[in-house]
Amino acid sequence: MTKMELNWTEPQWDGQADMVVVGYGGAGAVFAFEAARQGADVLILEKGAQGGGNSVCVAGGLIMTSVDEEASFKYMNWLCGGQTDEGVLRHFVSGLKDIPAWQHKLELPLKDNAQPFSAPGFFPEFPGAPGAESIKGMSVVAAPGGAGLWNAISAQAEKAGARVQCNTRVTTLVQHPVTKRILGVAAEHEGKTIAVRARKAVVLASGGFEANDAMCKQFLTACPIYFLGSPNLTGDGIRMAQEAGAQLWHMNAVAGPLNMGIKTKEGYVYVTYDLNKIAGFGYKNGAFKDGGSLLWVNRQAKRFHNETVDTSVVQHGLANRDTWLATTPGTPEFTNVPAFHIFDEKVRAGGAAMTTLNSRVPPWSHDNLKELEEGLIVKADTLEELALKCQWPEIQGVCKAGHLDPAALRETVKRYNEQCRNNVDPDCGRETFLVPLNEEGPYYAIGPMLPTYLNTHGGPKHDAGQRVLDHQDKPIAGLYAIGECGSLWGPYYNSMGDIAEFIVSGVTAAKTVLADSGARESR
Ligand SMILES: Cc1cc2nc3c(=O)[nH]c(=O)nc-3n(C[C@H](O)[C@H](O)[C@H](O)COP(=O)(O)OP(=O)(O)OC[C@H]3O[C@@H](n4cnc5c(N)ncnc54)[C@H](O)[C@@H]3O)c2cc1C
Numbered sequence: 248m249t250k251m252e253l254n255w256t257e258p259q260w261d262g263q264a265d266m267v268v269v270g271y272g273g274a275g276a277v278f279a280f281e282a283a284r285q286g287a288d289v290l291i292l293e294k295g296a297q298g299g300g301n302s303v304c305v306a307g308g309l310i311m312t313s314v315d316e317e318a319s320f321k322y323m324n325w326l327c328g329g330q331t332d333e334g335v336l337r338h339f340v341s342g343l344k345d346i347p348a349w350q351h352k353l354e355l356p357l358k359d360n361a362q363p364f365s366a367p368g369f370f371p372e373f374p375g376a377p378g379a380e381s382i383k384g385m386s387v388v389a390a391p392g393g394a395g396l397w398n399a400i401s402a403q404a405e406k407a408g409a410r411v412q413c414n415t416r417v418t419t420l421v422q423h424p425v426t427k428r429i430l431g432v433a434a435e436h437e438g439k440t441i442a443v444r445a446r447k448a449v450v451l452a453s454g455g456f457e458a459n460d461a462m463c464k465q466f467l468t469a470c471p472i473y474f475l476g477s478p479n480l481t482g483d484g485i486r487m488a489q490e491a492g493a494q495l496w497h498m499n500a501v502a503g504p505l506n507m508g509i510k511t512k513e514g515y516v517y518v519t520y521d522l523n524k525i526a527g528f529g530y531k532n533g534a535f536k537d538g539g540s541l542l543w544v545n546r547q548a549k550r551f552h553n554e555t556v557d558t559s560v561v562q563h564g565l566a567n568r569d570t571w572l573a574t575t576p577g578t579p580e581f582t583n584v585p586a587f588h589i590f591d592e593k594v595r596a597g598g599a600a601m602t603t604l605n606s607r608v609p610p611w612s613h614d615n616l617k618e619l620e621e622g623l624i625v626k627a628d629t630l631e632e633l634a635l636k637c638q639w640p641e642i643q644g645v646c647k648a649g650h651l652d653p654a655a656l657r658e659t660v661k662r663y664n665e666q667c668r669n670n671v672d673p674d675c676g677r678e679t680f681l682v683p684l685n686e687e688g689p690y691y692a693i694g695p696m697l698p699t700y701l702n703t704h705g706g707p708k709h710d711a712g713q714r715v716l717d718h719q720d721k722p723i724a725g726l727y728a729i730g731e732c733g734s735l736w737g738p739y740y741n742s743m744g745d746i747a748e749f750i751v752s753g754v755t756a757a758k759t760v761l762a763d764s765g766a767r768e769s770r
Pocket residue numbers: 269270271272273274275292293294295297298299300301302303304305306307308309310393415416417418452453454455475476477479480481482483484502604605606701702729730731732742743744745746747749
């Protein structure tokens with residue numbers, strides 16, 4: 248033992264609890280509910296002024312579930328590309344089938360269709376994969392979307408006695424230098440540093456690193472990109488786990504891309520619609536309900552993508568190398584970034600041209616006029632004039648500053664219109680919504696657009712009980728990770744699997760912490 252270790256003393260604790268939870272999103276709320284209702288003293292420390300994180304951004308109201316454990320294990324194993332331990336996947340799949348029953352604990356009426364169902368494009372998202380058909384969706388509680396679900400869980404957690412302290416950013420794990428056990432946390436609260444003791448466990452529920460530009464640049468293969476969720480997800484829990492000796496996994500895994508998007512000066516991100524999803528997923532007010540006189544062009548003013556393709560083809564994960572993530576041979580440049588969304592007056596008047604899946608972001612206006620006034624949409628009488636207004640700044644590693652070439656845009660639209668009239672699209676294989684752009688202006692453009700994603704999945708590696716593992720695959724005593732912070736998802740992801748994971752991992756961690764601490768006390 249070194250002199251420094253001999254001299255080490257625990258900090259003066261400003262507070263304590265059995266379990267300290269870092270982050271009050273869905274995973275933190277599920278854990279707190281499950282542990283508190285079994286009598287544990289749970290304290291949740293949340294960085295934001297209120298809880299919710301990415302979990303309240305979710306606009307839809309569906310959760311992944313399974314009707315055949317063995318088949319779903321095969322599917323999950325295929326999606327994770329062998330990167331996730333078998334025990335972890337089997338435990339998750341087994342937990343999926345318990346979600347319908349678990350929802351009853353929330354004491355809210357369930358939706359009529361709370362039974363598992365298939366939905367092409369979502370359940371399953373990769374239909375050719377082994378076991379895919381065993382993956383189903385189900386509706387969440389009657390309250391709307393992710394916010395409704397989080398409200399229901401957090402209300403139950405607090406009713407069960409969990410304590411919540413917001414505006415508290417956890418900065419460091421307090422770790423015994425010899426045993427390596429996690430004893431508590433240090434946090435910033437109202438300008439002061441506080442130390443909080445965790446008698447049984449610290450649970451990292453602090454989400455991913457999508458709002459940390461440096462980490463995105465370092466770990467994700469596609470950059471620059473936008474994310475649609477909470478600005479508080481800066482990878483704090485991942486860094487703290489690393490400092491405590493944790494092994495990381497899935498650091499390049501992501502949910503998305505959804506499409507190409509733009510970011511406003513307020514930081515709101517909006518994305519283009521998937522034309523097929525409009526019918527399938529209720530975007531009936533989108534700009535395409537009366538036709539599809541629109542196209543997407545890359546910075547060479549060339550079409551590069553079937554604009555009607557939905558995420559059943561542009562799948563989550565890294566499967567988009569020939570579209571959003573295509574590179575120019577011999578250069579490190581992304582060929583199709585940035586891109587522009589070009590449309591005519593029919594589309595402008597037909598409904599919102601962009602959308603957000605984040606329920607915390609103000610909706611795009613139905614007639615697009617607000618965004619036109621704010622400069623998020625540019626307008627011109629001719630395509631040549633429009634091209635000059637489609638400008639972008641220098642993007643490091645991607646391109647120099649520039650604007651679309653007027654002649655190239657004119658040529659692309661001419662070719663696209665001819666293809667629409669012939670009802671065949673050899674360039675991008677678009678089979679539906681082949682509607683030509685008006686011969687006369689005005690024309691509109693939105694951009695520069697970048698590939699836009701939902702969230703990251705990487706973080707500390709954990710075992711089937713959500714214990715954080717060190718580099719020898721041994722648990723770091725007293726440390727657990729749940730939800731997006733060290734998700735089990737690998738290279739590919741099936742929609743609605745993140746909500747499923749925050750439920751299963753939160754329930755699991757509560758059981759494990761109680762079992763581990765019970766075993767310790769009885770020794
Ligand atoms: C727009 C959008 C739509 C989505 N739609 C779906 C969907 O339909 N289905 C699906 O399954 N998934 C969806 N997802 C993904 C899903 O929302 C997330 O993966 C999931 O909610 C993550 O839950 P979590 O509890 O792990 O993290 P979060 O809900 O993000 O919670 C993490 C919390 O930790 C806090 N925190 C961070 N750092 C600290 C710190 N240092 N100290 C204290 N607190 C900290 C944050 O403020 C935050 O409140 C969507 C994501 C987005 C962005």
